Amino acid sequence: MTLASVLIVAAGLIGIGLYGALSQQSFVMLMMGLELIMNGALLAVLGFWSFALGGMPEGQLLAIVIMAVMAVEMAAGFALIVAVYRNRQADVTESLTTLKQ
């Protein structure tokens, strides 16, 4: 287990997350892709903190911030989905884009 190996796994998670975020038609599935990207970021931060920062507390703080961002993203995202669904019986990304008109 080295920093490089941890970062490669993180890169893998980010890659899969990117694939999901780009390919999924549904807004909810798109959020799953974003979460997976965050997961990779979390792992990368932990790797850096553990191997390269000598356990500086700021590294852990950054990890907490990532989790907070995930929570905020989820709460806001789902609230938006509910609001949109109430007006348009759909949750698909395409219908979100048509709403912009």
Next chain:
Amino acid sequence: MAVGGTPVFVAAGGGILGAVEALRLEPALTPVATPRAAQVLLVVGEQRPSDRIALARIHAQLVEPRATVWWRTDRLSGFDLGTRAPESVSDAAAFISAQATQSDAEAILLDDAPPNPWEGIGPHGQGGKGMMGGTPYGRPMAMTSDDLRDGLSLDAYTATFGPYLTQWPPGLIMETTLQGDVIQSARIVEAPLAQDVLAATPHLELARLLRLLELPALAERLVRAALANPSRAATGLARAVRWTGVLSAIPAGLGRDERGGDVRSRMAGRLHALAAGRPAEPAAPGDVAAMLAGLEWHEAALVLASFSIDDLRRAIVSPAVRMAKDAA
């Protein structure tokens, strides 16, 4: 959690509920709420011939090896399975318990086929065109419909519940549309069946409510008191029930009847009656189906249990009677 002896699912009919409560106390038996947990299907009391299919469904849902026992009733025509238990409560319990161990399984009366045919036809094996079409695994998928309470149109689930739901009055069949756990609409298909005198004592009416409030042990105490002497004032027992805080557990204003009473006040009335050793006052439920619409499932069950079975029967004109009236 179930405790006791042989697990039986009691399919209760009419004029029998008090006797069933007596049978439930027998150490040789454990009544269970679902046929998945039962070894024996116990059919008791007067059965409507129209419930034959429902009974066959319950019978099929039992765990193998199935056994059917009829008690204080005749076999329904077209349901030629099982044996008759002796009349007396203790003999019947021993008989039923013995049936569970004999292992020549009964066959299912219904056809072994999915409710609708299903074949994978889409490119990914789906049942029909698109995501919602077809009948995957022999059953269509739920479709969206408007909602009573918060305006989010999500899927509605329509099903007939009963007549053998143990948490409902025996014989009650309702076609219910649910969204989530909230009843959107209910249509009463069959009214509950008339029951014996014992079932109308405040003890047993309270016991039914207490089971829904997750207090089975206290409910059992009430049943024992009723079987010992239903007309004796049980002040201590009423106080014990009150002390558990049941009245404050029930939301205020739930299930208003035509006289302005709610579930809480009707339960308080039962407790007074129990303490005074007299029957509880009758209530006038009004339109039961309309009352249940918009309620959460547990609340709806509490509303149903808060009326005596006679009250419910009076309020629900049976559809057959209504049809006759319409024809006239």
Next chain:
Amino acid sequence: METLLTVLVLTGIFVALVLAAYRASGPRCSPWPQRLPFLGGGEADTHAWQRYHVRFYTMTLVFIAFEMEMMFMYPWAVVFVEEGLKALAEMGMFLAILSLGILYGWREGIFRWQ
């Protein structure tokens, strides 16, 4: 590392126990009538799996936002005695701010069934 191994082993033991219990069980296959979901004798029009109308969805959103506070509270608890009243004051402020959100939600009726 020991923690992970212990948890993995315990999980393995319990999953194995459950699988062994199934292995020892009686007949497996269920004919179609037996598979009907239990409805007290009734029958359903559709599958029970559906776009389930959850009546408390707004509550869950408030919950995940509020629950983030736990992430801050655990490390806070470790240094609480050391930092004394300052730590108490900071957490007091933090919880007070979050409580506003809960009060607001309560006023909007999000804890009732929608």
Next chain:
Amino acid sequence: MSLAAFPFLAFFLTLGAVLAVVLDAVARSALAGAPAGRYLAGPLRQAAMRLSGQLVTTEAPDRANWRLAPGWYGALAAAGLAVVPFDEGLALVQLPTSIVLWGAVEALVVVVVFLHGWSPNAPFPLIGAYRYVATGLPVMLPSMFVLIGAALPARSLDVLAIVESQREMWNVVRQPLGLLLLLIVGLSLTLRGPMDYADSADLAGGSSAEDSGPARAMWQAARLAMLVAFSAMAATVFLGGYLGPLLPGPLWLALKTALVLVLMVAATHLLPRMPVSRMVTFLWVVLLPVSFLHLLAAGLVAL
């Protein structure tokens, strides 16, 4: 890690589950006014019978999740119990943040109970599963406040340190509200009595309404295991765990666990279950402020 703790864990789980069945039977017989024997013989006989019974399936279940749910639930109970020290330094999991690990167990219980109810594709289990999520999520908040309150005087998130911090005085004396709040959490974790929102009577058994044979037996067993794990944890955090004069540590812990079991069983049979909507409001509007006050009091005492 101390492997010597493993036999203790196994003993606690099995004997504790048996004790829980006995206590349940005693409580029921005392309340129902009948001899306890029938309530005692029944469950054992049924468990034996169910283990060899048929495993019924439904029309289109999520089979893997349905079948494995009891295993996950039991594993969570064991993982929760693993952080409990049976004696000084005698815990299977020794982690500087073991109290957070218990918190993770609580969160995963919600997931497992949800999966158990979702998987059979039947209405009653489905309603039970969602109902449980509605109460299981907010009930975690008081739980975390209580556990953090207990960590304050210990200045550590390690359960071992929390026990050691109770050498002079048990936490139940310093923070009496905490035990009460934690018991409510425990009722929810083990799906019992007033917090039994998953397997409730009005849903014909809720999330386990479609369970048959060994699946049913295993689910009930896992519930008992979780009951034992929770009781041991509550005894450790509030009643000083293995601390005590004369008797050996594990025995003290066993006695205290039994005491918590008695409280849990009594609460199961004596308190009614509110409709879920009322309970959710109660959790947020009453219990959450109470746990704020509890934390404030615990903080002031610890300073």
Next chain:
Amino acid sequence: MTDALFTGLSALALYAGWRVFRVDSMVRASFWLMISFIAVGGIGILLSAPYIGVATVFMMAVEMTVMVIFMVMFMMNPAGLNPMMMVHQHRFSIGAGVVAFAGMTAATLLTDLPSNPVAAGKAVVHDLGIELLGDSMLIFETAGVTLLATMVAAVVLSARTGRFGDAVEGSVPPGLEPGGTPAGRVPEKSGGHHHGSHGDGRSDHAHHHEGHDHDGGGHDHAGDKEKHA
């Protein structure tokens, strides 16, 4: 042993992450994502971050439960009874994923990574606590206000009874003909607050204006509030 565990957990994290987009059941998808997070939490424990690692499991179990609730609520065919592929620009997405992975891996391998590992026995949770409290109240206040804003936004957006009454109260169904009378409703009843400003189309907007014209904004809100008190 640590290496073996790391390899296993990494494989699990990646496999679970891949399954998220390959299963039909939304419930399974969410919980595969949770497993991916749990595996990362496990790696966190191996990386001597016992707090962040375990807390990840805790937080993600909760978040994914909420995720499931919304997935099942709003996705068609949530249990995957009718399996289907719901993807667009599939090849492009795969390409983007692979490129991102390859780029980051190359960057990792080509850079000279600094090395300064955590000292064994360092009180990492304690350090984090001190850092959180800091000299000023900055971190707690920022976090508190952010989370409060999230809560309020979530309530405003998703609850039916918004600040000024029902979210859909006053919204008018589209007219039967462009600019015509809305179906099934009298214009006087409109004019409430539109929460979703994404109207129901052209004709609706026309009516919306009309509504505001004859019974202005102010007293209208008061009326709605009264209704909901």
